[in-house]
Amino acid sequence: MSYKVAIVTGAAAGIGAACSKRLAQDGIAIGVLDLDEARCAETVAAIKQAGGTAIALGADVSHREQASAAVARCRDALGPISILVNNAGITDFTPFEEMTDERWDLIFAINTRGPMILTQLVLKDMKDAGWGRIVNISSSSAQTGAINMVAYSASKGAVVTMTRSMAQEFGPYGITVNNIPPGSVMGTIMSEANRERFQIPTEVLLQTIPVRRMGEPGDIANACAWLCHEASGYVTGQTIGVNGGRVVS
Template identity: 65%
Template sequence: MTTTRVALVTGAAAGIGAACSIRLAKEGIAVGVLDLDEGRCAGTVREIEADGGKAVALGADVSDRVQVRAAVARLRDTFGPITILVNNAGVTDFTPFEDITEELLSFVYKVNVFGPIIVTQEILSDMKAEHWGRVVNISSSSAQTGSSKMAAYSSSKGAVISLTRTLAQELGPHGITVNTIPPGSITGTIMADENISEASKERLAATLPVRRVGRPEDIANACAFLCSEASSYVTAQVIGVNGGRVVT
């Protein structure tokens, strides 16, 4: 077993991905900070290194296996076998159902569903060799509740939840846990800041039991637990971090 864990976090240039990368680095984990534009990962890497951690910026389209394979190889060559994966990269959409085209649906599913599948497949051999692995898929509370004008997005994230439960059963005998975090509304992310006004965030906060919207660090804290040894008996779970938006 390797002495230093190595993680890959996708969609890590900003928002939830950046927060997860920084939080994992604080646990002594070396992190591959991956995004579509490698240059945008520099800030996350600098913050990790300034705090004494180890990180490398990586660029890849998660729906392109050739690009993913090259990025994974570079991370493996830099830090060693990869046994932690946070599938965070994703795209959102607010198109009315009757206006959704096959092209739009294909794009959303390629990133949100094919992406986690491809990246997990490319890393799985390392986890199996170590007989230890942690996969955390970032889904969405919209997949649990549904959301108007988000049929493409919410259904794709529902697929991520189903994928999580299936992989947990298939990979558990190899010492690999697979869980999903479906965030509620989180400030400080590109998706939220581009699509949700400050007034809307305030109205939403007033409806939540905790009376605030989330922060990327809220997701990162849950992610760190799920990537740790302490979570070895937690798998196939949907860990809601949503301020009470979803109540089961």
């Protein structure tokens, strides 16, 4: 793969950090973007120590001005962006009857509007190159639903359907768009919040996963790297479940 530039959102830790490091192994320069730029330092340092190229970027993906400034910094430092991983998101456990308009709007702003904004900001670079890869990180909750997670599940369900429509609209320009709905992944902020809230013993949870192990951020990152590769150009509009078989299609 020739020199390419990727932006990965929510990349200070967890799945975003793993995707950043894995893509960097393929020689891709990485814009490591998170809400707090200082928190990106660890991911950037790990990439550089391994011989890769990375820059830390700070922005709230739901605010167009902040996101636009971050993308411009990345483009100035590394070059046109041809890969985008929309990973940034927030979880929520508000019972449906207690959900407020403000909370609903915040969840959709980050989980759904954020990917829309970032995609718009990098699309011209991809069109100009006649090549692009967009990977949206959704959630298995969008496939199954989840108690006390109506807003979160709905926002991630929107990401799934956005992926399908984007794939059809951008395909003629050489741009593929796919989404990965992770299952139970250890070491992420969301998974730990789930475990703490619902107090599900690991041995019980493992009985729901056919491969009988929890996922790791690297499992998602490996699938992401494959979708971003030159060889995956005929794969678009797809939901690539990385969940140990908990959700099958």
